[in-house]
Amino acid sequence: MTRPSNVAVLTNSVVVFTCTTDSTSPNPVLINWFYTAVGAGRRTVIVTNCDVLPQHQSVYRIEGAAPGVCNLTVNSVQLNAGTFWCQDLETGDYSTAELVVLGMFSLHCNHMLTVFATIWFDLASCCQ
Numbered sequence: 001m002t003r004p005s006n007v008a009v010l011t012n013s014v015v016v017f018t019c020t021t022d023s024t025s026p027n028p029v030l031i032n033w034f035y036t037a038v039g040a041g042r043r044t045v046i047v048t049n050c051d052v053l054p055q056h057q058s059v060y061r062i063e064g065a066a067p068g069v070c071n072l073t074v075n076s077v078q079l080n081a082g083t084f085w086c087q088d089l090e091t092g093d094y095s096t097a098e099l100v101v102l103g104m105f106s107l108h109c110n111h112m113l114t115v116f117a118t119i120w121f122d123l124a125s126c127c128q
Helices: none
Strands: 007-010 015-017 031-037 044-048 060-063 071-074 082-088 094-102 105-109 112-116
Touching: 007 015, 044 060
Parallel strands: 007 094
Antiparallel strands: 015 071, 031 044, 031 082, 060 071, 082 094, 105 112
16 A cells, blocks of 8 residues: 655645555455544545545545556645545555645734744734
């Protein structure tokens, strides 16, 4: 089984998580993808038998041109930070990958909104 890798990306990026099975089954690819958002307690099924569930098709798609391949693509990363689970249903093997989303952060100080990316600041002097 080829396992997905952890990735850190900026918002609006496209991300592809790879997952392949070594199964030689003549059946369709038996790979499911699950997602657990940061801070969430449960996994959400997003792909069954290498088909994206209809309610998730605006966010995810499957890519794979070879038997046993079920690569999950996040179309445009927004608030998708969390853990993605790839599971081979035939063998029961699974693997996880973490998605870290980097972006712009906002800080409200004295009724002013300051937007910054990778800038170190002294919080005490900003918000007194």
